[in-house]
Amino acid sequence: MESAAIIDPPMITPVSSPQQQVASGSEPTAAAPERPPAFEVERLSIFYGEKKAIENVTLTIPSKMITAIIGPSGCGKSTLLRSLNRMHELVPQTRIEGKVVFAGEDIYAPHIDPVVVRRRIGMVFQKSNPFPTMSIAENVLVGLKLNGVRDRAFLRERLEQSLRMAALWDEVKNDLHKPGISLSGGQQQRLCIARAIAVEPEVLLMDEPASALDPIATAKIEELIHELSSNYTVVIVTHNMQQAGRCSDYTAFLYLGRLIEFAATTKIFTNPSERQTEDYITGRFG
Amino acid sequence: MPIAVAPERPAVRSTIDRMAPPSGLGDKVFKWFTLAMALAVVALVFLVGWQLARGSSLAIHRFGFHFLATSTWDPVAEQFGALPFIYGTAVSSLIALIIAVPLSIATAVYLTELAPLWIRQPIVSLIEMLAAIPSVILGLWGIFVMIPWLRDHPFPFLKKIFGWTPFFSGPIYGVSMLAGGIIIAVMILPIITSVSREILRSVPNLQREAAYALGATRWEVTRIAVLSYAKKGLFGAVILGLGRALGETMAVTMVIGNTPQIRASLFAPGYTLASVIANEFTEATTDVYLQALFEIGLVLFGITILANLLAQLLLKTMGSTIKSGAVQ
Amino acid sequence: MKNSHLWRKTKSALASAASFVCALLVIAPLALVFLHLLRSGASAVNWSFFTELPKPVGVAGGGMVNAIAGSFELLGLAALVGVPVGVFGGVYLAEYGTVRGNWLLRFVADVLNGVPSIIWGVVVYGLVVLRFKSFSAYAGGLALGFIMIPLIMRTTEEVLLLVPAGYREASLALGISRWKTIVHIVMKTAIKGIVTAILLALARVAGETAPLLFTAFGNRFWNHDLSEPIAALPLQIFSYAISPYDDWHRQAWAGALVLVVMIFFVNILVRFLTRERVARVL
Numbered sequence: 001m002e003s004a005a006i007i008d009p010p011m012i013t014p015v016s017s018p019q020q021q022v023a024s025g026s027e028p029t030a031a032a033p034e035r036p037p038a039f040e041v042e043r044l045s046i047f048y049g050e051k052k053a054i055e056n057v058t059l060t061i062p063s064k065m066i067t068a069i070i071g072p073s074g075c076g077k078s079t080l081l082r083s084l085n086r087m088h089e090l091v092p093q094t095r096i097e098g099k100v101v102f103a104g105e106d107i108y109a110p111h112i113d114p115v116v117v118r119r120r121i122g123m124v125f126q127k128s129n130p131f132p133t134m135s136i137a138e139n140v141l142v143g144l145k146l147n148g149v150r151d152r153a154f155l156r157e158r159l160e161q162s163l164r165m166a167a168l169w170d171e172v173k174n175d176l177h178k179p180g181i182s183l184s185g186g187q188q189q190r191l192c193i194a195r196a197i198a199v200e201p202e203v204l205l206m207d208e209p210a211s212a213l214d215p216i217a218t219a220k221i222e223e224l225i226h227e228l229s230s231n232y233t234v235v236i237v238t239h240n241m242q243q244a245g246r247c248s249d250y251t252a253f254l255y256l257g258r259l260i261e262f263a264a265t266t267k268i269f270t271n272p273s274e275r276q277t278e279d280y281i282t283g284r285f286g
Numbered sequence: 287m288p289i290a291v292a293p294e295r296p297a298v299r300s301t302i303d304r305m306a307p308p309s310g311l312g313d314k315v316f317k318w319f320t321l322a323m324a325l326a327v328v329a330l331v332f333l334v335g336w337q338l339a340r341g342s343s344l345a346i347h348r349f350g351f352h353f354l355a356t357s358t359w360d361p362v363a364e365q366f367g368a369l370p371f372i373y374g375t376a377v378s379s380l381i382a383l384i385i386a387v388p389l390s391i392a393t394a395v396y397l398t399e400l401a402p403l404w405i406r407q408p409i410v411s412l413i414e415m416l417a418a419i420p421s422v423i424l425g426l427w428g429i430f431v432m433i434p435w436l437r438d439h440p441f442p443f444l445k446k447i448f449g450w451t452p453f454f455s456g457p458i459y460g461v462s463m464l465a466g467g468i469i470i471a472v473m474i475l476p477i478i479t480s481v482s483r484e485i486l487r488s489v490p491n492l493q494r495e496a497a498y499a500l501g502a503t504r505w506e507v508t509r510i511a512v513l514s515y516a517k518k519g520l521f522g523a524v525i526l527g528l529g530r531a532l533g534e535t536m537a538v539t540m541v542i543g544n545t546p547q548i549r550a551s552l553f554a555p556g557y558t559l560a561s562v563i564a565n566e567f568t569e570a571t572t573d574v575y576l577q578a579l580f581e582i583g584l585v586l587f588g589i590t591i592l593a594n595l596l597a598q599l600l601l602k603t604m605g606s607t608i609k610s611g612a613v614q
Numbered sequence: 615m616k617n618s619h620l621w622r623k624t625k626s627a628l629a630s631a632a633s634f635v636c637a638l639l640v641i642a643p644l645a646l647v648f649l650h651l652l653r654s655g656a657s658a659v660n661w662s663f664f665t666e667l668p669k670p671v672g673v674a675g676g677g678m679v680n681a682i683a684g685s686f687e688l689l690g691l692a693a694l695v696g697v698p699v700g701v702f703g704g705v706y707l708a709e710y711g712t713v714r715g716n717w718l719l720r721f722v723a724d725v726l727n728g729v730p731s732i733i734w735g736v737v738v739y740g741l742v743v744l745r746f747k748s749f750s751a752y753a754g755g756l757a758l759g760f761i762m763i764p765l766i767m768r769t770t771e772e773v774l775l776l777v778p779a780g781y782r783e784a785s786l787a788l789g790i791s792r793w794k795t796i797v798h799i800v801m802k803t804a805i806k807g808i809v810t811a812i813l814l815a816l817a818r819v820a821g822e823t824a825p826l827l828f829t830a831f832g833n834r835f836w837n838h839d840l841s842e843p844i845a846a847l848p849l850q851i852f853s854y855a856i857s858p859y860d861d862w863h864r865q866a867w868a869g870a871l872v873l874v875v876m877i878f879f880v881n882i883l884v885r886f887l888t889r890e891r892v893a894r895v896l
């Protein structure tokens with residue numbers, strides 16, 4: 001059996017902060033953002049059996065920024081997102097055409113091990129899903145422990161770091177041994193974020209991470225996402241346009257499986273190029 | 287927007303480098319291991335068929351199809367014909383079905399359609415407990431409680447009324463084909479009831495609502511909308527019960543009388559395929575005798591496999607998820 | 615019109631009443647058997663029943679301690695066969711395989727589940743007893759283990775399928791391999807259900823007699839070697855029930871009561887476990 005290939009480490013280049021960039025009023029196009037890209041999706045089509053859920057999507061997702069994917073329900077947002085870390089292929093009878101290049105390599109190339117891809121590209125789901133048999137601490141560390149990390153000092157350090165990054169540390173530091181599912185809904189979702197970042201991925205994919213939460217919990221998650229973007233590339237799916245407008249740098253608008261428009265969020269929301277985008281933004285459909 | 291002041295990010299590779307490099311080996315080994323375990327059920331079917339065929343090859347050669355068609359069972363003279371056992375198995379199972387099918391299906395209907403909600407779960411639990419009673423204990427009860435009672439009350443009564451037919455004539459011993467059929471009926475009541483209940487529960491509510499909308503009464507809804515919809519599945523439940531009846535061993539052995547004969551009277555003792563194996567296997571002193579018993583096992587295996595194949599096909603193609611393993 | 619409506623209503627009520635009577639008839643045997651077990655068994659269950667070996671023919675008293683112990687030994691041996699095969703086979707059905715292939719495997723398992731238990735006795739006799747020229751605890755355990763396999767496999771599959779797909783996805787998304795996800799996340803989440811499946815299967819085979827008749831065979835004394843015949847509670851009940859001695863009949867009732875109480879205890883325990891599990895999954 002061929003040994004699983006490890007994708008090359010990403011280029012870590014010091015870059016200007018996203019805020020500056022957006023504030024400067026530059027209007028990057030889909031093809032040429034101003035930073036080294038995290039993903040280059042090339043002519044991607046995704047099928048469920050015979051059904052085409054994503055059709056010929058090409059886009060470049062910038063690194064260390066927040067990219068939102070918006071569109072009406074059923075347009076293929078989750079499908080596209082899940083194709084970025086090969087979670088999509090867990091659905092039986094699916095097929096993919098085209099390329100998803102991450103850090104210079106096609107993650108669908110035959111020699112790439114999906115396990116490695118997923119270690120580097122983490123995911124947070126719509127429904128918070130802490131493991132019910134595990135405590136808060138075990139939930140955070142499960143990705144490390146089951147992947148063979150034994151160093152206790154390091155684990156302790158990651159535990160605190162991850163929970164701090166997920167803005168949960170102060171709330172749970174005295175309850176680390178309580179079950180993860182004893183937390184409130186919003187806390188559970190932040191626990192899931194902590195669990196995802198404990199393995200230190202380079203990208204966080206989030207599929208409507210706040211859609212099941214109340215407004216206060218949602219605000220917390222949005223703030224958290226914003227802070228995470230200084231360290232991580234974040235791709236967030238949302239059907240809530242205000243949310244996309246509030247917390248993303250770039251926005252992709254999907255409609256019926258096609259990418260209609262991809263541009264800086266300010267541009268999408270103030271001056272979209274496409275008629276369909278405008279209709280959607282202004283609530284004329286969807 | 288608040289500007290994030292994140293600490294200097296630790297070297298990107300440090301955490302991932304601490305992890306064990308992924309190897310597909312664990313996944314492969316685990317998958318093949320579980321596949322092998324799952325395939326055990328297929329292997330077991332072949333193992334049973336092969337063992338039974340091997341154990342009876344001599345008898346099959348020696349007696350051929352004659353074995354199934356002759357009724358002399360005389361180990362001393364090495365004469366072996368399985369007909370009395372086939373007859374006994376068929377008749378006792380038939381009696382059991384005649385008693386158990388209406389009772390179980392009516393109970394299943396009661397539990398899913400007609401009973402007040404609060405009473406359903408207690409009855410279901412009681413039926414599950416009945417299913418959990420071992421065959422040998424039912425047989426014990428059969429010997430010491432059921433047989434004496436049958437002999438003293440229902441049997442004479444039946445004889446008085448139906449004594450003119452060949453089926454209820456002749457002397458009453460107590461142990462009899464009829465007693466065997468009754469005890470088998472008790473054994474298969476729970477399985478037919480619980481499988482039928484699952485089937486009735488799988489009938490879509492739309493069916494019922496449509497009938498109710500037409501002003502049908504509860505019973506009419508059940509008869510028109512539910513029962514006719516579930517016919518195929520209920521038939522499957524009955525065949526599943528038949529499969530169990532054919533192979534039921536201990537309780538029958540204890541009450542049927544164990545006499546290899548073919549009598550029209552249900553008061554006469556009989557013998558079944560399963561009970562002759564249970565009774566005579568350890569006594570089989572000669573090779574041919576043992577071989578003949580193996581062949582009886584082969585016949586029993588064949589007919590129960592057929593019944594179960596048919597039952598599972600009926601149940602599975604009606605699209606409901608039946609767990610026949612849930613009940614004995 | 616009114617009249618026919620009344621008639622239809624009456625018919626509906628009659629059907630309800632008739633089916634209620636049927637339900638009573640179905641549970642009547644349970645009540646009758648249990649009553650007689652209590653009446654005839656309770657008086658015969660005493661201290662020596664649990665501590666003494668069977669007495670020789672004609673001597674009153676004695677107990678079934680060897681048969682009780684033998685039953686547990688047989689169940690232990692059966693579990694060695696039935697649990698790994700059943701549980702991991704169930705894992706395959708729930709987690710791997712193709713829709714069609716798994717349909718077929720389930721089908722075969724369900725058909726296998728309908729094989730009469732006496733047949734397992736015959737098969738193991740040919741497989742083990744003839745080969746090693748001796749009845750043995752091993753043979754009895756193997757026969758019971760075979761019976762457990764399809765039972766455990768199907769219930770394990772069901773409880774694993776109750777584990778929400780979200781947990782599998784969350785684990786895989788952390789870069790945890792498939793098999794570790796199954797063992798450490800899915801099976802761990804469903805552990806109560808799996809234990810339930812095993813307990814139910816053990817309770818089911820604990821009362822089996824037919825497959826032990828010519829494998830374990832029975833033994834009036836202690837078994838000191840698993841390759842020798844061994845006593846079992848159901849076997850002892852059977853041989854005492856068909857014996858001509860009143861004292862043995864009493865002991866058969868006592869044994870039956872003990873066996874039924876143990877089986878019911880497991881069934882009730884299981885119901886308790888499942889209730890909690892279902893509550894937690896929801």
Ligand SMILES: Nc1ncnc2c1ncn2[C@@H]1O[C@H](COP(=O)(O)OP(=O)(O)O)[C@@H](O)[C@H]1O
Pocket residue numbers: 048051053071072073074075076077078079080091
């Ligand atoms: N497992 C699946 N099998 C078949 N079709 C699917 C599956 N998941 C999603 N789809 C279809 O793919 C399309 C896109 O779905 P999805 O990506 O979930 O949309 P969104 O996340 O934008 O609501 C929908 O039309 C949906 O019906």
Ligand SMILES: [Mg+2]
Pocket residue numbers: 077078079
């Ligand atoms: Mg979605």
